[in-house]
Amino acid sequence: MEIKVGYELIYNCPRPTPMMLQLNIHYSRAPDIVIADQMTTDPAIPLSAYRDRFDNWCTRLVAPAGQLRIASTAVVRDPGQPDLVAPTARQHSIQELPEEALLFLLGSRYCDTEKFSEVAWNLFGQTPPGWERVQSICDFVHNHITFGYEYARNTRTAWEAYNERIGVCRDYAHLAISLCRCMNIPARYCTGYLGDIGMLPPFGPMDFAAWFEAYLGGRWYTFDARNNMPRIGRILMARGRDAIDVAIATTFGPNTLVSFKVWTDEVVAGLAGGYSQ
Secondary structure: OEEEEEEEEEEEEOOOEEEEEOOOOOHHHHHHEEEOOOOEEEOOOOOEEEEOOOOOEEEEEEEOOEEEEEEEEEEEEOOOOOOOOOOOOOOOOHHHOOHHHHHHHOOOOOOOHHHOHHHHHHHHOOOOOOHHHHHHHHHHHHHHOEEOHHHOOOOOOHHHHHHHOEEOHHHHHHHHHHHHHHOOOOEEEEEEEOOOOOOOOOOOOOOOEEEEEEEEOOEEEEEOOOOOOOOOOOEEEEEEOOHHHOOOEEEOOOOEEEEEEEEEEEEEEOOOOOEEO
């Protein structure tokens, strides 16, 4: 299948404001891109690209005083299969882990693992190590937190999510990541597009999604504590230790986000060779 994805962000800035953006489709999906996601701005301003320490594609710009529209649309080819499930994937001992996975055992800004050690081992110490342990963590987090956009708070840590028991998809991911790390399972935060392909209505408002990956059986596997089921059409944008590493926009000055739109839809070939939804 092919999936049309994109976004439109409109900012008001009282003065010129530097910004760092992470809005590009991840390079690992580059072979699947049918129509490239070319960021545009209105008014047109200079853009510069770079890769961060996690190999995410990032963009730098200086928003002018006044209103700035940032937008992009892309079409991505996708196998149309649910997230891979591998019940036999085993948990590695610390000494077996590759060096690049070790960072994702450590605490980070929103994954305050130092507070979770006793909680994690009390909850999951008797679960079979490996896939079943990570899935048990997802089951717990899915049932422990109540989802609601009205509960969004960009300063909430995993420990606060655990105690408040409310949040949005990033809070589910942070809590699950923290519990995995306490159980010596490397886990990293992911953000990207996830539409309602294959789901039954009613559909919620579209937004960027957060999930995580756990290192088991010699590779990284996708887990999603918020939805807690294999989903179709997940398109990665960025990975990191937690949400601070993959923020869609980091701004260095006062600004107001006036409008925020995200779309991700399956597309079909049009009569003239184009695309329609």
